[in-house]
Amino acid sequence: xxxxxxxxxxxxxxxxxxxxxxxxxxxxxxxxxxxxxxxxxxxxxxxxxxxxxxxxxxxxxxxxxxxxxxxxxxxxxxxxxxxxxxxxxxxxxxxxxxxxxxxxxxxxxxxxxxxxxxxxxxxxxxxxxxxxxxxxxxxxxxxxxxxxxxxxxxxxxxxxxxxxxxxxxxxxxxxxxxxxxxxxxxxxxxxxxxxxxxxxxxxxxxxxxxxxxxxxxxxxxxxxxxxxxxxxxxxxxxxxxxxxxxxxxxxxxxxxxxxxxxxxxxxxxxxxxxxxxxxxxxxxxxxxxxxxxxxxxxxxxxxxxxxxxxxxxxxxxxxxxxxxxxxxxxxxxxxxxxxxxxxxxxxxxxxxxxxxxxxxxxxxxxxxxxxxxxxxxxxxxxxxxxxxxxxxxxxxxxxxxxxxxxxxxxxxxxxxxxxxxxxxxxxxxxxxxxxxxxxxxxxxxxxxxxxxxxxxxxxxxxxxxxxxxxxxxxxxxxxxxxxxxxxxxxxxxxxxxxxxxxxxxxxxxxxxxxxxxxxxxxxxxxxxxxxxxxxxxxxxxxxxxxxxxxxxxxxxxxxxxxxxxxxxxxxxxxxxxxxxxxxxxxxxxxxxxxxxxxxxxxxxxxxxxxxxxxxxxxxxxxxxxxxxxxxxxxxxxxxxxxxxxxxxxxxxxxxxxxxxxxxxxxxxxxxxxxxx
Numbered sequence: 001x002x003x004x005x006x007x008x009x010x011x012x013x014x015x016x017x018x019x020x021x022x023x024x025x026x027x028x029x030x031x032x033x034x035x036x037x038x039x040x041x042x043x044x045x046x047x048x049x050x051x052x053x054x055x056x057x058x059x060x061x062x063x064x065x066x067x068x069x070x071x072x073x074x075x076x077x078x079x080x081x082x083x084x085x086x087x088x089x090x091x092x093x094x095x096x097x098x099x100x101x102x103x104x105x106x107x108x109x110x111x112x113x114x115x116x117x118x119x120x121x122x123x124x125x126x127x128x129x130x131x132x133x134x135x136x137x138x139x140x141x142x143x144x145x146x147x148x149x150x151x152x153x154x155x156x157x158x159x160x161x162x163x164x165x166x167x168x169x170x171x172x173x174x175x176x177x178x179x180x181x182x183x184x185x186x187x188x189x190x191x192x193x194x195x196x197x198x199x200x201x202x203x204x205x206x207x208x209x210x211x212x213x214x215x216x217x218x219x220x221x222x223x224x225x226x227x228x229x230x231x232x233x234x235x236x237x238x239x240x241x242x243x244x245x246x247x248x249x250x251x252x253x254x255x256x257x258x259x260x261x262x263x264x265x266x267x268x269x270x271x272x273x274x275x276x277x278x279x280x281x282x283x284x285x286x287x288x289x290x291x292x293x294x295x296x297x298x299x300x301x302x303x304x305x306x307x308x309x310x311x312x313x314x315x316x317x318x319x320x321x322x323x324x325x326x327x328x329x330x331x332x333x334x335x336x337x338x339x340x341x342x343x344x345x346x347x348x349x350x351x352x353x354x355x356x357x358x359x360x361x362x363x364x365x366x367x368x369x370x371x372x373x374x375x376x377x378x379x380x381x382x383x384x385x386x387x388x389x390x391x392x393x394x395x396x397x398x399x400x401x402x403x404x405x406x407x408x409x410x411x412x413x414x415x416x417x418x419x420x421x422x423x424x425x426x427x428x429x430x431x432x433x434x435x436x437x438x439x440x441x442x443x444x445x446x447x448x449x450x451x452x453x454x455x456x457x458x459x460x461x462x463x464x465x466x467x468x469x470x471x472x473x474x475x476x477x478x479x480x481x482x483x484x485x486x487x488x489x490x491x492x493x494x495x496x497x498x499x500x501x502x503x504x505x506x507x508x509x510x511x512x513x514x515x516x517x518x519x520x521x522x523x524x525x526x527x528x529x530x531x532x533x534x535x536x537x538x539x540x541x542x543x544x545x546x547x548x549x550x551x552x553x554x555x556x557x558x559x560x561x562x563x564x565x566x567x568x569x570x571x572x573x574x575x576x577x578x579x580x581x582x583x584x585x586x587x588x589x590x591x592x593x594x595x596x597x598x599x600x601x602x603x604x605x606x607x608x609x610x611x612x613x614x615x616x617x618x619x620x621x622x623x624x625x626x627x628x629x630x631x632x633x634x635x636x637x638x639x640x641x642x643x644x645x646x647x648x649x650x651x652x653x654x655x656x657x658x659x660x661x662x663x664x665x666x667x668x669x670x671x672x673x674x675x676x
Contacts, residue, residue: 023065023072025049035218036137036205038064041339041375042224046070048215050138050205062136068466071095075135083146084127084155090134097467098546102134111158116516117539120159130158131190131533133540137215141205144185144197161532163189168196168234173206173223182206184231190533192585192671193320194238196231211318212339212375239319240354242670247353248661252295253278254633258288259301262643264308264612264626267604269643275306277633280658284629299654305641307607308626309634309657310649311614312358312589314448314502314580317346320671321584322357327667328586329636329652332614332624333358336402336427336448336580337365337376356662359634361400361618363427364393366415368406372432372465386411387418394422399618402448403428405465409438416443425618427502430455432464437490446500446617448580450508450563453501454480456490474512474545478558482569494575500617501570502580505563505595506588507543512560514541515553522583522591525650531672568599578617579610590650597646604643633659651676 022044025035029049038046046064053059056078063072073092080086090102102115111125115133129146132139147155147165154164170183181201186194198207207216207227214224254277261273276284276296292298309331315321317335325333335343343362349355366389367374369381380386390401401419403412409431416426420443427446430439436447436456447453451469454477455461461472481487494501506522514520516539519527523538530538547553570577579596581588589610596606615625623632635656640648655662665675 022046023063026061029061033061034204036207036215037218037221039214039216039221039224040064040066041212041377042221044221047218048137050136058138060136060138066095069095069097073100073134073136075132075138077135077138077142079142079146082127083142083149085130085132085139085142088130088132088135088139090132090136092134094134094540094542096543096545098541098544098548100134102132104130104132106130113158115540117536117541118159118517122158125158128156128158129163131163131536133536137208138205140187140195140197140208141199141203144187144199145203147187148185148203157189157533159532159536161189163187166194169230171226171230173220173226175220175222178219180206182227184227184234186234189531189672191531192324192534192673196234198227211342235319236349236354239323239349239356242323243354243356246356246662246666246670248663250277250297250659250661252297253283253293254656254659254661255292255296255298256301256306256635256637257292257298259637260305260641261285261627262305262307262604262607262611264608265628267602267608267643269305269604269641273306275627275635277656277659280632282627282629282631282633285627299637301637303639304653305638305643305648306627307636307638307642308611308624309358309636309655310589310610311579311625312581313578313614313617314504314582316582316584317343317357317360318584319346319349319355319357321586322346322350322355323667324584324586324671325358326356326586326655326657326662327664327671327673328589329638329649329655329664330586330589331358331634331636331655331657332361334361334363334400334580334614334618336363336582337374337404338362339376340364340378340396356667358657361620362396362398363400363402363425364389364396364398365402365404366390366407367404368408368411368431370406372406374404374406380407380411380415383411383414386414390415390418390422390424394419394424398424400425400427403431403444405429405432405469407431409434409442412439412442412444419443427500430464433462435459437493440493440497440499444499446502446578448502448504449582450501450503450505450566451477453503453566454559454563457486470511470545473563474556474559475552476559477562478555480562482562482565487569491570491573491575494570495573498576500576500578502578503563503567503570504580504582504592505567506591507582508560508563509591509595510541510543511545512547512556514544515547516541522585522588525590525647526587526673529668529674529676534672564595564599567596568601571596571599571601571605576613576617577609578614579606587650590647593649594646603646606646607642607649633657 033049033051036048058077060075075090078086088104104113109126168184315333350357365376430452451473612625615621637654639651642649
């Protein structure tokens, strides 16, 4: 994932960063630099240093460490009298350690900039603020200050769009006698949601917080909790306003008439149907018969297809992507690792109707302590701790345990046995020091991510807590013979054990195939509708491994192609697949389904995977997964027929969850995405 100075202001938990040792500051950082600490769940994992030199240049060094990933950049800024960027030069590496070099300059109303995906000269640049791709967090504070100096509170942006600023709330901060007042500002126009930044009384950067991560002035780390609480209240207020405005509850029965219905039990389409919803549930599915009952809200489904609501079986849910899930027709998600407190709060808000979002199925995250432990601090180093963690999740109503990479291999059977005793499923990353076959034999019901399937045939890769788990499959998966005895034997084991595979293929496409200068493949359908700055981020290939060497590029593409072929082989062999994304934009699931179809799985079967199949895996098919009388009314109305053309799944006109109506054409514009 690409992390820039601007995007850091809206972390919103989208970066699943892990704890890693705090990297040392370079010796060339001056002693008078202002230091800010990058925290992952209160644990220091990076720094941001800012200082000025007599020539009027502001300098910034930014880094954090995430299991060997993370940016490391130097930036030099000049600002003009209006606070606009006059020049900016950034060098270093991005989150995936790909080299970056960005240069911007303006003079007499003209501007020029060059980075990994752009080389632009623009004459009408006067009065416009340049939004960087690679600079540090200080660039976001500079934008906020420039907006506050503007009489209108708005500024045109380079290369396009407009930003505005809102003052939200001021709170006192007192840490060990160091007192000051800080103010929360929202900068709109950069991303799907507002970018939030805390400034002090002199409008200097104090902090940005969101999700699992925070950046805050050194010495004030204990204040993060109070900042998070205040900011969360602001964000919840906005979410509640959107929910009130965009949620449509029928006054009486809801009838979808004259519609084609996808039968997920049979994988076929029933034409000329009528579906009646009363309250939260479907009460009738029948052949179209004419006049609807008086008082019913009627939706004409002529030329459209009604499908069960989609399931994303691999999510890390936060308020923004919960909203985008509904816009994309995802009515149920399985959260594969999150703060217990944050996820409980989000689930409660969704159920109360004050946050738009899907139904949440919870999997409890367990990792082992150490330098690569995950951001969700539910850790187990001994059998006793492992048993206690499983029991605690079971008492909270979780239905699955997700084992992560730092869990000791000898604890896997302990966790699995206890989870199964309590009727919980077990899945996860294959822990470092194991291969997938051992993980399955020790009790795992499911494996997350296709890379671990291929690492099963690379037993020499012992350390999989680091980027090696991406890099080695990228370089070597192409050479794996899918018809070899080793592969066939492993797949037979998966089938015998009824092991489920959650391949997250859209992630691997982004990792191995996306390239700078081109829109991310998963964004292709939406690209022209996205906010300008989101479009720019899409074209950085920020989630891709460095493939500037033509031979490496060729290897990565070939390895990804073999992963796609593995999806089809698993399906043909009778191994159950679930559709998960590990993404945050909702519509990434559409791309996931397209990849399965491109692999050779028939479109009706792909739709079954994303609906009834998911519900069956979670033992929830009694109430979900098909359009059947008695089941909850979770449905999507699509303009087209995804059972014939899977990409029609992108043309969703209406989303129904629990009998309540949402319209993507209303939802998307609130997040800066133009409606179709």
